[in-house]
Amino acid sequence: MLSSFAELLSDSCPPPQTALNGTETEEGDARVHRDYKQVREVKFFGAIGPLGERRFCKIKCIGGQWVGPLCVNQQGNGRFHPLFRSCKLEYINPHLLVTFRNVSIHSAGWVFPHGAKLQIRCRELGLYKLLGAAATRCQNGAWSTKLPSCVPTTLLTNFTEDAPPTVLIRIPSGSASVESGGELAVFPGSTLHLECLFSRRLGSPDWTWTSPTGQYLTGKVNTRLLQPS
Incomplete structure (x- = not known):
């Protein structure tokens, strides 16, 4: 019995450190200064x-060492699991809008837990084209995909051949909102006008849509660009 008690004391851990934002607090330190043998x-x-x-x-x-933390996972099954490594957002392109659970991330340096999913889109819908994935997820210390970039479209590049076409979005009546993933959500009863700005000498772009329930009016307008004198 004495031998077992001696082994228990030899394997005991010191009082755990209590910290706030990485800094040890006097109040927390006093609260845990007790016998942890x-x-x-x-x-x-x-x-x-x-x-x-x-x-x-x-x-x-x-x-003799504290191991953990182990935390209950988000599924709520009551089981404790080790925390995987977090991911740090090192850089945000100024043309990107990054959101996490509908909260906008305006600066780099944020740290996200394992499993966190970021939604990404270009700030100016239609003027920039997203090049890359519209979402990335933290997987044990690494992002699942590289953060995308925003490519300027024809209206911003003076219609260079390698630029994607600009799409101007107009809502004459009703309202719409841009979702965190870059989708344009148009409310019922609203009127939506989309204008594609593209150089006709490179071809004639066509509109396509996936909804099989209706047809939409389309048309083409020739516009001559004035060159600065």
Whole structure:
């Protein structure tokens, strides 16, 4: 019995450090300064990710060292799992709009937990074309895809041959909104006009749509560009 108690003391862990935003606090330090010689597990609520998602977590004392944290996953099955590595957003192209759970990310340096999904689109819909994936996910310390870029269209490049066509969006009546993934959501009863600006000497662009339920009016207008004198 004495031998078992001695082994328990030799494998005990020191009081865990309590910190706020990475800085140890006097209040927290005083609160945990107690005897942990017989404590093998500490449970607590943690804030995960930039939005402070609340997770139930724990640390375990194994061989004289605290191991963890282990947290209950988002599926809510009650089981504790190790936290995978987070991902840091190192750079944001100024023409990109990045959102996480409908919250806009305006600057680089944010750290996102494993499994976090970022939605990405160009800020000016129709004037820039997204080159790359419209979403990326944090997978154990690495992003699933490289962040995309925004390519200027014909209206911004003076109709150079390698530029994609500009699409001007007009809502004469009703309203619409741009979703975080770059989709244009048009509300019922609204009127939508799309204008494709493209050099006719390179060909004639055609409109296509996936909805089989209706047809939409299309037309072509020849416009002569005035060259500066």
